[in-house]
Amino acid sequence: MKILIFAETDENGNFKKDALEIASYASQVSSENGGSLIALSFNASEPERLSNYGVQKTINAKNQELNNFDPEIYSNCISEIFKSENCDLLVLSSSSNSKYIGGILSVKIDAGYVTNVISKPTMGDRISVQRNTFTNKAFENVEIMKSKVILAISKNSYGLKENQINSEAIETNFNISESRNKVKSVEKTSNKVTIADADIVVSGGRGLKGPENWHLIENLADILGGATACSKPVSDLGWRPHSEHVGQTGKPVSSNLYIAIGISGAIQHLAGVNSSKVKVVINTDPEAPFFKAADYGIVGDAFEVVPRLIDKLKEFKSSNG
């Protein structure tokens, strides 16, 4: 079995954590099933770094046009390499950009495409995998009916596993045609960690009483190096931007640690954050449904508990480096 991963980089050309996770995943699949593993990256600054995660060959494209994401250009390049290298399996992350091109790629390479994958594939006559569905309320076992396969791995479902091997990095250059989309500008809401990239997410609900109190959420997120998020009512009220709304109709969160403050835990909210590994709730109401979904809880007033938590975390951080 020949596996290709698309290893995404950030604006400085460094591999994203998602890229290292899918490399770890694909390397394990490859070694269990006797295959080879190739990575494709665009303008990576250190393409050889993937050898730490079991990638045998990294094809790093050097094209100015690939500095900014474009769905047509990216999907053309990835499918070209998939075909020319005679690959069987393409592994993608669950980043926004990978999700954007996954459906397009599946048609271009006539593959069976499965998203939100949380297991390694089981090989038989056909490949099967397990995925999250119904917004984390269930798992689905899916069998792929085509010979070519694309798996988009759910973030944080496999983790990083180092596996240093000898590998080669080669450079390539694509012939790139013009795209139908012209990017005019990019507006970043902040330079902080995004919900998609964060290991820790601190989220506030209506219990915070108003946008003027959000420094509590922001300060806690800052000290933890996490991202800020909010419940649906908070974004509907305009206290926080939509991009921070997590839940079934907002963003899914699969961080290592999710801290919910003043959020009661409506079923739609819980569904969206369910795949986070550890959940903490701070709420005045001991009957709040979030206490049934959380691992740790504090019954108390956010305006007292959060400042205390920030102080104690400062002490913890200074003694634990």
Place this chain on the structure above:
Amino acid sequence: MKILVCISHVPDTTSKINFTENNSKFDKSGVQFVINPNDEFGLTRAIWFKEKNNATIDVINVGLQDTESTLRKALAIGADRAVRINHDPKDGLSVAKHISDYIKLNSYDLIIAGRESIDYNGGMVPGMISAFTDINFIDKCIDLKISGNNVEASREIEGGKENISTHLPLIIGGQKGLVEESDLRIPNMRGIMMARKKELLVIDSDEDYFATHSKDFEKPQPKGEVTIVQADEVEKLIDLLHNEAKAL
């Protein structure tokens, strides 16, 4: 301007998720079905184009007869005509290929599909339609302005947004931001009466397009009890997160 809005018929967000037939099928009993929220934001944006730019709106679903109640709701809030491809789709590819076949026979300027359905969360249909029809595609679209053939759109990216200029024809992966929650329409009596008179075209299909087979479903294990920490002992929480949960 001719608009096609793809409508997924999904369980309401408050639904209990259960399975039947040896855990191989979603149990629809007692479940309230709605227009997929990501599709509804797109449909509402389409209705604005109808009111301001004289657009016409068709809605389409690939499904069996039970999805017609959801298509009628789309007609009641302002779509002009509904199409149901009479087929029980097996996966996202099956939906996308049927819709693409229909688009190739009936040209549209703008095609809107939710970025993801809230039931199976495949998130693949709009991209697949784009590849099958060779129509340009903007995913996670949160702002859309059209004048003549020119399009100014914004898409959500991690940590911000990207402003794009392009032209019709175009496929949009819709979500909140195209319109706000408060802009969503509730069908009124007049709309419901009018919807009964609007055309709902049924097209039979026995084309078996699919790439995956859903074997069965499992429900997550019930969660253990929450560990409660006293409000004046937050250092204990830090200790548990550090030593027990290894999350700090």
